[in-house]
């Protein structure tokens with residue numbers, strides 16, 4: 274069987290670099306055909322970033338149009354919230370299957386991209402969190418919300434993270450909202466004496482974002498009821514935690530005939 278040709282957008286970043294290393298380690302099934310970073314990349318960058326001799330001659334593109342010359346089957350995106358919409362649109366327009374890890378796509382953008390994927394007949398996957406523990410945490414939280422409508426989400430990340438709340442927290446809130454009876458939490462007359470201290474309001478439930486050095490990616494979904502509580506906690510202690518999901522997504526994305534949200538679509 275032919276190897277799956279993969280390009281990594283944001284290859285110099287924390288996730289991009291780990292992803293390139295993972296693809297190279299899976300060289301029986303995957304072929305890393307290049308990297309993309311519009312802010313500066315040379316052939317040498319990709320080789321030196323990855324520090325694997327096999328990667329020395331891989332192209333690193335700075336112009337998005339040039340990426341098609343590498344003939345990728347799959348585009349893995351770990352870039353920035355500002356770039357991800359344009360990158361995904363480009364993939365779909367060029368029949369490249371997107372596997373999107375970057376956060377920040379709005380629901381309207383996702384709907385628009387799904388329509389484009391349908392028109393172009395290209396499958397793809399948007400994955401708020403590739404860690405299996407995170408996928409399970411979201412599923413368990415969604416289930417618990419049927420019985421416990423009072424819930425706060427506390428997400429904790431490294432202090433280089435650009436977006437808040439995290440994509441995982443937003444997706445968790447979205448899934449919980451599908452099962453939770455609408456409710457505005459807290460005392461009706463509650464008042465913040467320090468602005469923002471109660472966190473972000475997502476349909477009446479609160480999301481809190483913690484940023485600290487030393488952290489990678491963690492989330493606690495805390496439910497409360499009369500005389501009892503339930504806490505669902507997930508931890509990514511290392512970026513390796515995302516790689517099982519990344520590999521699975523690259524392997525399986527060709528089985529999809531539209532643009533789906535969530536790793537559960539290929540589990």
Ligand SMILES: NC(=O)C1=CN([C@@H]2O[C@H](COP(=O)(O)OP(=O)(O)OC[C@H]3O[C@@H](n4cnc5c(N)ncnc54)[C@H](OP(=O)(O)O)[C@@H]3O)[C@@H](O)[C@H]2O)C=CC1
Nearest residue numbers: 283285286287288312351352356374375376400401402403
């Ligand atoms: N779904 C998941 O499981 C996970 C998702 N993420 C998400 O992935 C994204 C990246 O995270 P992380 O690797 O930590 O971030 P980094 O800042 O380390 O990496 C982002 C990289 O993208 C590059 N970049 C910027 N603009 C573009 C563009 N237009 N096209 C291509 N590359 C670009 C940056 O390069 P330069 O410095 O040259 O601008 C940088 O090297 C975030 O949105 C994060 O939330 C992270 C972990 C897991």
Ligand SMILES: O=C(O)C1=N[C@H](C(=O)O)C[C@H](O)C1
Nearest residue numbers: 376401402434439440441490
């Ligand atoms: O920026 C990160 O690091 C992460 N981003 C994703 C998010 O915003 O949910 C996934 C994971 O939490 C790590």
